[in-house]
Amino acid sequence: MEWHGIDTWIVIIGALAAGACALLGNFLVLRKMSMMGDAISHAVLPGLAIAFMVTGARASLSMFIGAAIVGVLTAVFTQWISRFGKVDEGASMGIVFTTLFALGLLLIVLGADHVDLDPSCVLYGAIELTPLDVVWRPTLFGCFLEVPRAAFVLVGVVLLNTVFIVAFFKELRISSFDAELATAMGIYSKLMHYLLMTLVAVTTVACFEVVGSIIVIAMLIVPAATAHLLTDRLWLMVVLSVLVAIGSAVLGHLSALIVPAWFGFADTSTSGMMAVIAGLIFSIVALFAPKYGVLPRLVRKTETVR
Amino acid sequence: MPELADICNVFLLRDYNTRLVVICTVLLGCACGLMGGFLLLRKRSLMGDTLSHATLPGVGLSFILAVALGGDGKSLPILLVGAAITGVIGCAAVLFIREQTRIKDDAAMGIVLSVFFGAGIAILGAIQTMPEGSAAGLESFIYGKTASMVMSDFQILVFVTTCVITCSLLLFKELRLLCFDETFAAALGWPVKFLDILLLALITAVTVAGLQAVGLILIIAFLITPAAAARFWTHQLDRMLVLSALIGGASGWLGASLSAFIPRLPAGAVIVLVAALFFVVSLLIGTERGVIVRFLRQSQLKKRMGRQHLLRALYEILEGGRVTEELNIRTVPFRQIRGRRTWSDTQLRDYIRHAYNDGLVEAPNKVDSILLTKTGLAEAAQVTRNHRLWEMYLIEYADVAPSRVDRDADMVEHVLGEKMVTRLENKLRAYRSAGSLVPQSPHPIHPGD
Numbered sequence: 126m127e128w129h130g131i132d133t134w135i136v137i138i139g140a141l142a143a144g145a146c147a148l149l150g151n152f153l154v155l156r157k158m159s160m161m162g163d164a165i166s167h168a169v170l171p172g173l174a175i176a177f178m179v180t181g182a183r184a185s186l187s188m189f190i191g192a193a194i195v196g197v198l199t200a201v202f203t204q205w206i207s208r209f210g211k212v213d214e215g216a217s218m219g220i221v222f223t224t225l226f227a228l229g230l231l232l233i234v235l236g237a238d239h240v241d242l243d244p245s246c247v248l249y250g251a252i253e254l255t256p257l258d259v260v261w262r263p264t265l266f267g268c269f270l271e272v273p274r275a276a277f278v279l280v281g282v283v284l285l286n287t288v289f290i291v292a293f294f295k296e297l298r299i300s301s302f303d304a305e306l307a308t309a310m311g312i313y314s315k316l317m318h319y320l321l322m323t324l325v326a327v328t329t330v331a332c333f334e335v336v337g338s339i340i341v342i343a344m345l346i347v348p349a350a351t352a353h354l355l356t357d358r359l360w361l362m363v364v365l366s367v368l369v370a371i372g373s374a375v376l377g378h379l380s381a382l383i384v385p386a387w388f389g390f391a392d393t394s395t396s397g398m399m400a401v402i403a404g405l406i407f408s409i410v411a412l413f414a415p416k417y418g419v420l421p422r423l424v425r426k427t428e429t430v431r
Numbered sequence: 432m433p434e435l436a437d438i439c440n441v442f443l444l445r446d447y448n449t450r451l452v453v454i455c456t457v458l459l460g461c462a463c464g465l466m467g468g469f470l471l472l473r474k475r476s477l478m479g480d481t482l483s484h485a486t487l488p489g490v491g492l493s494f495i496l497a498v499a500l501g502g503d504g505k506s507l508p509i510l511l512v513g514a515a516i517t518g519v520i521g522c523a524a525v526l527f528i529r530e531q532t533r534i535k536d537d538a539a540m541g542i543v544l545s546v547f548f549g550a551g552i553a554i555l556g557a558i559q560t561m562p563e564g565s566a567a568g569l570e571s572f573i574y575g576k577t578a579s580m581v582m583s584d585f586q587i588l589v590f591v592t593t594c595v596i597t598c599s600l601l602l603f604k605e606l607r608l609l610c611f612d613e614t615f616a617a618a619l620g621w622p623v624k625f626l627d628i629l630l631l632a633l634i635t636a637v638t639v640a641g642l643q644a645v646g647l648i649l650i651i652a653f654l655i656t657p658a659a660a661a662r663f664w665t666h667q668l669d670r671m672l673v674l675s676a677l678i679g680g681a682s683g684w685l686g687a688s689l690s691a692f693i694p695r696l697p698a699g700a701v702i703v704l705v706a707a708l709f710f711v712v713s714l715l716i717g718t719e720r721g722v723i724v725r726f727l728r729q730s731q732l733k734k735r736m737g738r739q740h741l742l743r744a745l746y747e748i749l750e751g752g753r754v755t756e757e758l759n760i761r762t763v764p765f766r767q768i769r770g771r772r773t774w775s776d777t778q779l780r781d782y783i784r785h786a787y788n789d790g791l792v793e794a795p796n797k798v799d800s801i802l803l804t805k806t807g808l809a810e811a812a813q814v815t816r817n818h819r820l821w822e823m824y825l826i827e828y829a830d831v832a833p834s835r836v837d838r839d840a841d842m843v844e845h846v847l848g849e850k851m852v853t854r855l856e857n858k859l860r861a862y863r864s865a866g867s868l869v870p871q872s873p874h875p876i877h878p879g880d
Contacts, residue, residue: 154534159541160477167648209722210714215537216476216659220710223652227703230648234697339552343545350538385557394556400549407542411532419531 134273136378139340139399141279142332143370146344148286149325151363154349155301160215161200161322162345164222166329166338168199170229173330178236189330196326197319199225275335282331289324290363293317298359336396343400344370351407354414373403449691455580455588456683456702459641460653462592464679465599466634467658468672472610477537478522478631479654481544482638483647485521486514487551491558507583507643514639521547522631584644591640595633599672606630607668649699652706653679660710663717678713682706736845737782742791742811743818744771745803746869747876760808765799816869818844820855826873827859833874 146162153159169192176191199221206217290297300307300314307314325345332341352365377399385393412419470476493513497503521543528539599606608616609626617623634654641650661675686702715722748763748771769779783801786792791807794800803811821840825831831839847855 154538157535157537159535159538160480163480163541163544206714210659210663211720211725212659212662213471213474213476215474216471216655219476219480219651219655220659220707223648223656223703224707226648227652227700227707230697230700231704234695234700339545339549342541343549346538346541346545350534350542353534353538354532381553381556385560388557390557390560392557392560393553397549397551397553397556400546401553404542404546404549407546411528411534417533 132378132382134276135395136375138273138275138279138335139374139378139395140371141276141283142336142340143344143348143374143399143403144367145279145282145286145328146332146341147348147366147370148283148290148363149321149328150345150347150349151352151359151366152297152301152321153325153345154353155359156318159346159350160218161203162325162329163342164203164218165196165199165322165326166333166341168222168225168229169195169326169330170226171195171232172229174229174232174236178232188334189327192330193323193326195225196329197323199326200319200322278331279335282328286324286328289320293320294360297321340396340399343403344373347400347403347407348373351403351410354410354417357416369403369406373399373406377402446691449688451582451585452580452691452698453684453687455585455644456687456698457680458588458592458683459637459645460657460679460681460683460702461676462588462595462637462679463641463650463653464657464661464675464677465595465672466630466637467654467656467679468661468668468675469599469606469610469630470634470654471658471662472668473630476655476659477540478525479634479638480651481521481525481540482518482635483642483650484544484551485547486518486639486642487548488554489513489515489517489551491551491554492517494558495554507587510643511587511639514642515635517547518635518639519632522635580644587640588644591636595637598629598633602626602629603669610668645702646699649703652703653683656703656706656710657682660706660713660717663713663720665719678706678709682709732845734785737778738786738789738791739814739845740772740774741768741779741782741786742803742807743814744768745792745801745807746811746815747771747872749803750876760803762795762800762802765801768801812869814844817847817852819870819872820852820859821847822873823859823870824855837874 150159150162153162172191172193172195173188176187179191180187202221203214203218206212206220207214210217212220296307296312296314296317299310300312300317304314307317329338329341332338332344348366348369349362351369352362355365356362378395380402381393381395381398384398410418413421415421467476467479470478490510490513493509496513497506497509502509524543525536525539528534528542529536534542605616605621605626608619608621609623609630613623616626638650638654641653645653657679658671658675660678661671664674665671682702682705686705687698689705690696690698690701713721716724718724745763745768748767749760765779769776774782783792786807787794787801790804791810792801793804795802818840821844822836825836825839826833
């Protein structure tokens, strides 16, 4: 294995993307809407396509706005269908995101001459190529750095999400655990819901432009679920989930370089391995977590029986 | 624009390639619609999503294994078996996480979906660096190749569809109980776990067979949308399943045909949109749970409740706290009615206007007071009687305190059918004040001024 400067950047970018997703994921998991991340990350496709058609450029800002609008629409439509049509929430989510994805696909194919978007790139991302898009070359402490564009975008998203969570921590906490109590206390829990959905949409777009939607879905759900098994405190859960996310980014890239060699392959996709490592961490925690792990609970149960 | 002859050619399946594509999507639509019905009722619609993502590592692994053993990596049966195996493992993982940890259903599905799909991408990424045998085309296993299906796809789909239909027909009774009351089925001694696994196996078969033909998004949509659309039209499971299969088939036929004569239109996406159109139409005009029907029903019920509240209020005012054979029929001032319940002036005026139009009340001196007509009086007596019968039933059989019984009866009296009233009468014969049509109120009536 050879480690280059580019590998450092891949790990940094992966960790930033994973952290940004994990921050929001905590609230998705607690609100039992984890699949919303999956739904939104598929559904933003028409938003991207339309933003591209209107502005004619792959400018990040218009893409962000288009995707954020469609992301919020996904949440709104899902809610409408399940409320007015009395359809199961999962089913209405599935209907909305498959329809929007199909619409986006259609727009891209029909506008193929004008739209230069690759759907499979949206799904897989190309984290390995992101360090090549360098926008800033500062010299720090005598080191010559090449900061890629993706790092800037992701630092922005991480800051945005952190500020949101810190500023609205109380509101988010109450409305996540008991939406009715929150409303009774004068917290506009619907607004919190849609703000959260907007940020999920923005984060999704920012991340899958660089790392692919599979990491987005994995990092929205898996670190938060892992942290949920380890603690009952929300702030600790948020911190732990970010740590798990960063850990899976680092180990994911390392294993993408190392593991395939054991089986005689050259290397493999970092995005995929990040998801796999996150899954492994989750499995270990799910089995051995002191309070909620499967094995400790089994032991306690047999002790009680005896 | 395509000409009429072309349109006929496509819709009547004259062209060999189109015929194959259209028939395959129709078959798949039917099979998915049928299975989707069960998934929807078990509130597991997104299971199709998880399952179809979880097949990817199986595809990659079976390819590697086949190549390592010196076989043809891209032989369809091997890939299908691999896909099915990891699909089933994924489902089992979801069930395990849900049952054994505090993680909920939604997060369990999300975890399995993303981790398995990530593993699949990693494996495919590794395969791409393999010197022997190119992996090109393996991805189309997930994205489908709707427009270029071949005979083998058709054979697989016919086989799977037959299996699915036969199994649902043979096990209809069992699967129905599984969908509606799992614990009851278990209490009856039925092998609930086995049925659950069988259902998942059938869904896996449909998903895997469909995936490589039409792709992931279409399969997910096919498993959810037709079933959700069919649900608006009926409360009967058998009818819903048939309808769901029909809607799935119809969307397949229309979507595949449409995409056949407009160049560059991706068939999968068009089919998803056609199915979504079916869903929206059903959502609006479905005859059992459609939005419009339910709105009409609700407003009718509201109207009837308002009218009955008005009539009972009038009757109780006329009664004046005593039950006599002869009511003191007089005009009742608006203010006195207003005080009977918590209703707004506009609401009350609305009810009075409706009652006036139906000839139940009249306004003889055109000021703020109304008079019950003969038909109005008869209906008011009937309404009051139902209310009191129910009150007495609650006091006698449900041990509700007389002071609270008014509120409790208030909600139920509007939906008492004729049969129910007769049964109440028989039960309460002993308590009826003899001779009088309307029994006495079991609690003091609030005067309302």
